[in-house]
Amino acid sequence: MSLYRNAIWFLNGIHHYTRKGYEAAAKDFDKDLDVSVVGRSFMITGANSGIGRATAMAIAKKGGTVHMVCRNKDKAEEARADIVNVSGNTEVYVHIVDMSETRKVWEFAEAFKKQYPSLNVLINNAGCMVHKREVNAERLEKNFATNTMGVYVLTQTLIPLLQKSRDPRVITVSSGGMLVQKLRVNDLQSETGCFDGVMVYAQNKRQQVVLTQQWAKAYPVIHFSVMHPGWVDTPAVSTSMPQFHQMMGDRLRSVEQGADTIVWLALSRAAARTRSGQFFQDRKHVPAHLPLAWTHSSSEEIQSFMTQLETLARSFKNVGLHPDQGRKWFHINM
């Protein structure tokens, strides 16, 4: 079955995830991005590089206030200077946070909530594929800590701020690689068996899809979406998947093409009219499962996953979530 899944996924990718796939899809795009977002604020994690940087640039050009959440000060300041210079928008701010450090993510989000009166859009873009098993200060496996726990804690902590902001949205940058994975709930820290960074990454990306679906049910005021940017020529691909990068060469998308659907989900009125909680590719919602791939999860598995995240989050902070929010997870109607 997994061979079938992988073969279907790769063929699908060659048709749709490449530069040509984007160009074919873009023929049907409407002029949904002819908007000004002056006065709206956007937080983008991993905004100093690749898809996140292209997203920050596009939003700054439309007049939005941009909060860049990055781990490296020098890289972040260099990217900020370029974005301000090209866009002419000075409302671009840098926040230094390592998204793999769970407690630090929570502390940052709590401080942000106190400092800023509103946040209209959160874009969970930062991601990693670490091939060797490493752990963070809380002893969480690094891929999981960055791609899942960081996203969970940041989003969950900022939800009260988003809820009181106008037209709030949360967009999470997942990957088509998640299509080959079924949610696994028994080994979130990848402690058993042989460690395979590619599969752990793909599992985290599936977890992001499940999280988005659950958030959409729990918080109807906010529009949640999760998306695949396509196969994009970025440092993440060239360093974490060098063979794939070399094999795909010019067929990889540009960073602007990879960012397009994120920008559309963040800015357009058309995106806000779509149902919350869906998976997107090239401005369209697409199935989050391959046909006959047996990757659907039971409500018990999803509940177990959500409960484990909530338990982990509570153990790493002085219980950062409002007690009602915590309780809510246990009563999500699945």
Ligand SMILES: NC(=O)c1ccc[n+]([C@@H]2O[C@H](COP(=O)([O-])OP(=O)(O)OC[C@H]3O[C@@H](n4cnc5c(N)ncnc54)[C@H](OP(=O)(O)O)[C@@H]3O)[C@@H](O)[C@H]2O)c1
């Ligand atoms: N490129 C693709 O083909 C592709 C396909 C599917 C999904 N994606 C997803 O797209 C997103 C963006 O990746 P990209 O391809 O644009 O790669 P990229 O250019 O390497 O950007 C990744 C960004 O995430 C940041 N980041 C990683 N770990 C972090 C941490 N612990 N704390 C804070 N920031 C961290 C990186 O910071 P540094 O610069 O400091 O490393 C960088 O800014 C990721 O979620 C990735 O999984 C990409």
